[in-house]
Amino acid sequence: MEEMILKLKQEIIEVLNLEDVQPSDIDNDAPLFGEGLGLDSIDALELIVLMEKNYGIKLQDPAKGKEIFKSVNVMADYIQKNRTK
Amino acid sequence: MKAGQVLITGCGIVCAIGNDKGQVLESLLAGRTGVGPLKYLKTGHTEFPVGEVKMSDTEMERAMGIAPGTPTTRTALMGMMAMHEALGQACLEKDDLPHVGFVDGTTVGGMDKSEQYYLDFIDNDSRNAYIGTHDCGSCSEMIADRFGRFKFITTISTACSSAANAIELAADMIRLGEADVVVAGGSECITKFHLNGFNSLMILDHGQCRPFDAGRAGLNLGEGAAFVVLESAESAAKRGVKPVAMLSGYGNACDAFHQTASSPDGEGAYLAMMKALDNAGLKPSDIDYINAHGTGTPNNDLSESQAMKRVFGDVMPQVSSTKSLTGHTTSASGSIEAVICILALQNGFTPVNYAFEQADEGVIVPNMKLAPDRELKHVLCNSFGFGGNDSSLVISNVSNN
Amino acid sequence: MYQTIDILSVKQISIQQPLCEEWMETPLTYTGDFVRAIDPDFKQFISAGEARRLGKLLKRALATSLSALNEGGIQNPDAIVTGTGFGSIENTELFLDALVREGEQMLKPTQFMQSTHNTASSLIGINTKSHGYNSTYSQKGLSFDSALYDAWLQFRLGKIRNALVGAHDEMSPVFSGFVSKAGHVKNGEICSEAAVSALLEADSGKPAMCTLKSVQIMNMPTAQELADVMSKISVDAIITGRSGNPENDSWYSFLGSDVPQCSYKPLFGVNFSSSAIGFYTAACCLKAGRIPSVMNAGNGAVPCRSILLVNVVEGRHYSFTVLEAVCGK
Numbered sequence: 001m002e003e004m005i006l007k008l009k010q011e012i013i014e015v016l017n018l019e020d021v022q023p024s025d026i027d028n029d030a031p032l033f034g035e036g037l038g039l040d041s042i043d044a045l046e047l048i049v050l051m052e053k054n055y056g057i058k059l060q061d062p063a064k065g066k067e068i069f070k071s072v073n074v075m076a077d078y079i080q081k082n083r084t085k
Numbered sequence: 086m087k088a089g090q091v092l093i094t095g096c097g098i099v100c101a102i103g104n105d106k107g108q109v110l111e112s113l114l115a116g117r118t119g120v121g122p123l124k125y126l127k128t129g130h131t132e133f134p135v136g137e138v139k140m141s142d143t144e145m146e147r148a149m150g151i152a153p154g155t156p157t158t159r160t161a162l163m164g165m166m167a168m169h170e171a172l173g174q175a176c177l178e179k180d181d182l183p184h185v186g187f188v189d190g191t192t193v194g195g196m197d198k199s200e201q202y203y204l205d206f207i208d209n210d211s212r213n214a215y216i217g218t219h220d221c222g223s224c225s226e227m228i229a230d231r232f233g234r235f236k237f238i239t240t241i242s243t244a245c246s247s248a249a250n251a252i253e254l255a256a257d258m259i260r261l262g263e264a265d266v267v268v269a270g271g272s273e274c275i276t277k278f279h280l281n282g283f284n285s286l287m288i289l290d291h292g293q294c295r296p297f298d299a300g301r302a303g304l305n306l307g308e309g310a311a312f313v314v315l316e317s318a319e320s321a322a323k324r325g326v327k328p329v330a331m332l333s334g335y336g337n338a339c340d341a342f343h344q345t346a347s348s349p350d351g352e353g354a355y356l357a358m359m360k361a362l363d364n365a366g367l368k369p370s371d372i373d374y375i376n377a378h379g380t381g382t383p384n385n386d387l388s389e390s391q392a393m394k395r396v397f398g399d400v401m402p403q404v405s406s407t408k409s410l411t412g413h414t415t416s417a418s419g420s421i422e423a424v425i426c427i428l429a430l431q432n433g434f435t436p437v438n439y440a441f442e443q444a445d446e447g448v449i450v451p452n453m454k455l456a457p458d459r460e461l462k463h464v465l466c467n468s469f470g471f472g473g474n475d476s477s478l479v480i481s482n483v484s485n486n
Numbered sequence: 487m488y489q490t491i492d493i494l495s496v497k498q499i500s501i502q503q504p505l506c507e508e509w510m511e512t513p514l515t516y517t518g519d520f521v522r523a524i525d526p527d528f529k530q531f532i533s534a535g536e537a538r539r540l541g542k543l544l545k546r547a548l549a550t551s552l553s554a555l556n557e558g559g560i561q562n563p564d565a566i567v568t569g570t571g572f573g574s575i576e577n578t579e580l581f582l583d584a585l586v587r588e589g590e591q592m593l594k595p596t597q598f599m600q601s602t603h604n605t606a607s608s609l610i611g612i613n614t615k616s617h618g619y620n621s622t623y624s625q626k627g628l629s630f631d632s633a634l635y636d637a638w639l640q641f642r643l644g645k646i647r648n649a650l651v652g653a654h655d656e657m658s659p660v661f662s663g664f665v666s667k668a669g670h671v672k673n674g675e676i677c678s679e680a681a682v683s684a685l686l687e688a689d690s691g692k693p694a695m696c697t698l699k700s701v702q703i704m705n706m707p708t709a710q711e712l713a714d715v716m717s718k719i720s721v722d723a724i725i726t727g728r729s730g731n732p733e734n735d736s737w738y739s740f741l742g743s744d745v746p747q748c749s750y751k752p753l754f755g756v757n758f759s760s761s762a763i764g765f766y767t768a769a770c771c772l773k774a775g776r777i778p779s780v781m782n783a784g785n786g787a788v789p790c791r792s793i794l795l796v797n798v799v800e801g802r803h804y805s806f807t808v809l810e811a812v813c814g815k
Binding site: 192204223226235238337341345356471474 | 572583599601620629632636640643663665668758802
């Protein structure tokens with residue numbers, strides 16, 4: 001799981017172009033949106049693309065993303081359970 | 086007619102509910118939607134209903150007398166159809182055009198061909214002619230050059246308010262005496278590029294779009310073109326042409342909130358409507374009908390409703406979004422909906438908001454009644470674009486003047 | 487309505503040193519047919535959080551705009567009007583390339599968002615919280631001229647007291663190949679990039695670079711119509727869009743040889759926003775009171791207090807912009 005979380009953080013940093021952020025800067029339980037990393041609705045859409053591209057998980061409803069992208073831990077957990085690749 | 090007035094002496098339209106004004110009027114009166122399964126665009130996304138113009142490129146080329154094999158784009162072809170009808174109604178012929186300006190609006194431009202021939206552009210020289218038709222400006226030139234030598238051509242590209250802003254610039258030119266006659270509006274075909282772009286933003290409804298409905302789930306893409314001929318009163322009198330309507334006012338404002346979302350209080354939309362009313366010298370209560378931007382996305386319709394409530398308070402005029410019939414014709418929507426407003430003024434009816442069922446909190450209830458019922462004096466036409474490029478037009482009846 | 491429209495500041499990012507006027511004395515010279523702009527350090531204008539979703543064009547548009555606004559002492563301009571021929575072509579191309587090669591799935595919204603041409607004007611609006619007039623033009627090499635014309639009309643109608651007017655074009659390696667195939671850029675010309683933002687204010691009472699007198703745009707004018715336009719204009723010098731490409735340069739032959747003529751394209755290259763660079767150089771020249779020798783093929787400086795800027799696009803669109811030195815200077 002640890003390894004997967006690190007990989008996920010690197011993927012988030014890359015896809016959202018978070019230039020000055022290191023994986024260690026992202027708290028596993030901190031909210032990704034609003035406070036915490038301060039991501040917004042467009043970032044959520046980019047994360048939906050990431051989920052499909054890297055893990056074969058297709059989200060149809062953007063509202064669902066809000067729950068899944070609560071924190072890196074929640075996201076990793078969801079990926080673990082639902083990944084198809 | 087007073088000095089400084091901007092008359093509309095002709096208009097032309099092609100969209101999902103008709104290839105000319107007559108057909109569009111008939112569809113409006115019948116409340117018939119043009120949104121349906123994909124037919125002309127080659128895409129894998131067949132799950133999305135769209136409002137396509139019911140003609141192939143080849144059919145449009147034939148209608149416009151374009152020789153087969155001439156490099157052209159669907160956006161340009163639709164523009165030519167609308168221009169042809171507009172010039173005809175305003176009695177403008179080839180010899181008149183060196184005195185006529187042209188302000189076009191488009192964003193997609195020649196992307197339909199670029200997405201088709203992109204690999205050819207890279208790998209070989211077989212489709213180089215279509216590189217030259219890629220940009221927005223070339224599209225306007227193709228439309229203009231089909232008819233003759235216009236005195237002035239430019240292109241506005243403010244996404245979904247492009248055509249409305251084109252009409253605003255044209256009107257400013259007439260008010261300042263920069264030109265006596267200016268044709269303005271917009272044209273845009275559906276492309277894979279922006280169908281996929283809107284899909285990536287997850288704002289496309291998988292069914293018929295339902296503007297202002299509680300269950301609304303996004304927009305349907307549409308396509309088309311429309312142009313209006315704007316003319317000074319002096320010029321119209323001199324040429325002996327009768328106005329079909331009058332552009333009494335207009336406003337442009339920026340929401341300055343987000344690149345793809347509207348602000349919760351609809352500040353940009355509010356300012357655009359207020360500016361348009363002020364520019365027209367009218368009060369909110371003078372407006373008989375609002376053709377809303379009303380895309381059918383949860384965000385737009387709520388934000389626009391808030392803005393309309395701020396302008397009109399408790400006395401809301403009848404409102405409808407004709408995007409429920411035409412689909413969202415993006416850059417062309419401002420002029421397509423302006424022509425729909427002109428048809429409504431001329432024929433005395435309020436266009437219907439198709440597919441509305443259930444009211445939503447904070448959102449206006451649109452007009453759902455079909456029958457032609459009443460005389461309209463002044464109507465407001467809203468067009469909002471990505472980035473908060475918001476514009477409003479006030480179009481008025483001239484039959485009593 | 488107003489006495490003068492003062493040009494308070496004009497800022498550029500181009501293939502010359504960015505956000506400064508070093509090119510007037512010591513210009514950079516290039517060989518090769520595709521040269522990208524020299525970017526300044528964007529950190530002084532844009533935070534990392536904001537910059538992460540902005541392509542080059544948008545960063546440059548924001549940097550030149552904020553810099554021009556800052557110098558002119560205005561925070562929220564009454565109008566923001568820009569031009570662009572291709573818009574954010576890098577992101578457009580990324581989206582298009584993925585669409586064509588990888589199919590219609592998993593495409594990136596950030597790339598799509600930037601593909602509409604109005605992102606620069608609206609981004610500046612968002613960044614400066616300016617709710618006023620906001621528009622964007624896309625008419626090939628006439629895009630800036632169209633934006634300037636629009637702003638000029640807004641001034642004349644009394645709708646605005648000041649305006650930020652600009653033009654921004656970037657170029658990707660792939661599309662630069664396309665534009666030379668399409669003939670937008672021809673042999674002997676450098677395909678380049680440019681971002682220019684100008685701040686204009688009516689009767690500003692502030693130190694200005696020069697004043698804007700008039701803007702005129704024509705499509706396919708006849709020789710007689712061109713002669714009529716020229717007969718009404720009296721200036722010390724003309725800045726043209728001559729580039730060294732014979733076909734392009736022949737479009738300027740109607741200007742004759744009575745008035746000294748200079749050009750900016752040999753220094754700044756050719757792109758859809760070139761005429762905005764022309765406007766920038768003219769403002770710099772009027773501020774300095776002379777067109778520098780580097781714009782006169784090295785044949786010495788040309789003193790001037792008024793300049794006609796002539797831009798001819800594809801031999802069909804003509805624009806005429808008259809700028810004058812500030813009175814009494």
